[in-house]
Amino acid sequence: MEFIIDANILMSALIAREGRTYDLIFTERLKLFSVDKLLQELEKHRPEILAKSGLSEYEFDVFLAIISAKIEFVPYSEFEKFVPEAEKSSPDPNDTEYFALALKLNCGIWSNDKKLKTQNKVKVYSTEDLIKILQ
Structure with missing residues (x-):
């Protein structure tokens, strides 16, 4: 199954790693995709994530490397033509690229x-939705 994963899901996973x-x-x-700016967003929130998770800088960097292998990050240029339609349907302007x-x-x-x-x-699935689907 293929899904777009958003930043809040990854931040949640980082903070509660188990x-x-x-x-x-x-x-x-699951085959996961995301927008290429997601890694930048995680970097922007690095201090907050480190404080809440107890991760070291090194552990954070390792996690970023691992998710970079697991998630296919798609450059903006590959979905840019869908942005106008997404702007009309996304309830939050911050989620337009997703x-x-x-x-x-x-x-x-x-x-x-x-x-x-x-x-x-666009169908949106919560973590609980995915757990039910995968059972």
């Missing part, structure tokens, strides 16, 4: 942001 979210990221049953990528790849978004489910253009 949880269901972390396990789902690394299951072989919606554009989902439209390009014709797959759902994995996010726990409930307001993203208020539209009907």
Whole structure:
């Protein structure tokens, strides 16, 4: 199954490394994609993630390397033409690129942001939704 993974899911996995979210990221049953700016977003929140997770700088860097191998990061230029349509359907302007990528790849978004489910253009799955699907 293919999904777009958003930044909040990865931050949650980093902060609670022994949880269901972390396990789902690394299951072989999911093929994950994300926007190329996601790694920059994680870097931007590095101090907050380190403080909340107890990770060292080294452990954070190792996690970034591991997820870079697990998640296919798609350059903006590959989904740019879907941005206008995504701008119309995304309830949050900060999530427009995730919606554009989902439209390009014709797959759902994995996010726990409930307001993203208020539209009907792209299917949005919470962590709980994915757990139920994969059981």
